[in-house]
Amino acid sequence: MSWSRVILLVFVGINLGDGFKQPARDRQRGALIGTLRTLQHNVSGTVWAVDEDKLYIEDFTYDGRGPDAFFWIGNDSQPSPRGTLIRYPLDTPDGKPAVLSRMDRENILLHLPPGLKVTDMKWLSVWCRRFTVDFGHVYFPENLDPPRKRTLPEFQRLGHGIRSGNITILDAKTFYIPNLHYDGLGPGAYFWVGKGTKPDPKGHKIPNEMGSLDVLRAYEGEDIELQLPENLTVYDIDYLGVWCVQFKDNFGHVQIPRPDELWVPPSLGQTRVKLDELFEAYGEEIEETDRNAYLPLPTPARPGSAAPESPQQPPPHVAHEEEEDEEAEAEPEAEPEAEPEPEAEPTDHAGSQTDSDSGSDPQGGSNNGVVGGSNYKGGAPSLLALPSYFLSLLMPLLLLSAGTAAGVGPLL
Known part of the structure; x- marks a missing residue:
């Protein structure tokens, strides 16, 4: 047998062997895309096209140690920062894309952002935005034929x-x-x-x-x-x-x-997510204020190169104390509660008791007090210290008394 026939048989055998490993179509999974190539952080799994805008990853594994890792898809010749983020999970408490956590042989369903089609894509990656690093990827076949409604x-x-x-x-x-x-x-x-x-x-x-x-x-x-x-x-x-x-x-x-x-498409629960829910999750592709959440982060400065200046940030504990100080300054100071007035002790000093409406709190006439807004020290208050409405009442009586005492009759 010639060497050419041997090589031909080996080549055909390899192709037949690959064909028997995984069918191109599977009614329970979809159209086979391929297996994730492991580069870092134990990324692995088999990727399927569920339909034109959904992917299914079988037995997905990732150690969760990447600081800013997401599913990332694009149509460049290889994974790059120009890809698009795929949210997983789709719903998060704060509405922001969640960094991928640790997974061990889990089956997951990915919803592409509105407007993207798997037939227009060339690769899927587990990508770290912060360090622009590809942890693992799979390339899409050119003749991909996903299931359709x-x-x-x-x-x-x-x-x-x-x-x-x-x-x-x-x-x-x-x-x-x-x-x-x-x-x-x-x-x-x-x-x-x-x-x-x-x-x-x-x-x-x-x-x-x-x-x-x-x-x-x-x-x-x-x-x-x-x-x-x-x-x-x-x-x-x-x-x-x-x-x-x-x-x-x-x-x-x-x-x-x-x-x-x-x-x-296979039945994997994808029909439970309606289009309006998808737009809500992706921010209607995407709200302008959150658009940067889907863009790659700036490449960090390499060792030996000048890093861009950034304002000095205080340590977390100092920042927390400063926040508390600012909150304290923002709150209006509460007025001190008025202390209860002590009961007046009985005394023999004449004039030491004052009218309760005057607002004074003298004790036995020995303490300073206020009557009608004037200060005095013990004893009876002077006429000038009395309020004007008291004077208007007392003045006729005083004039009457003065005239009688002088023997000239009332002065009024």
């Missing part, structure tokens, strides 16, 4: 006002039925699936949009989603319809393509 015709209109918009297979277990109408008068009507060209007694009922197996109610132009139960998928059925068990009557149905004609 499949649009079907509307329900056939056979009875009880059944009609709808075009029905969509969202994933292998989920149907979306827009603008559904049904009069609700069927005595034993259910959503029905099975094998064959149309509904018959050999099929079986499936839960309604609320997960209930109750007899169907009336629908008046509603949009609903139906989930196939347990391990049943669209690859196992030939139709979806509304069937009356009591009268064995088909109110309307739609035919499902054959399994070899279907290539729909």
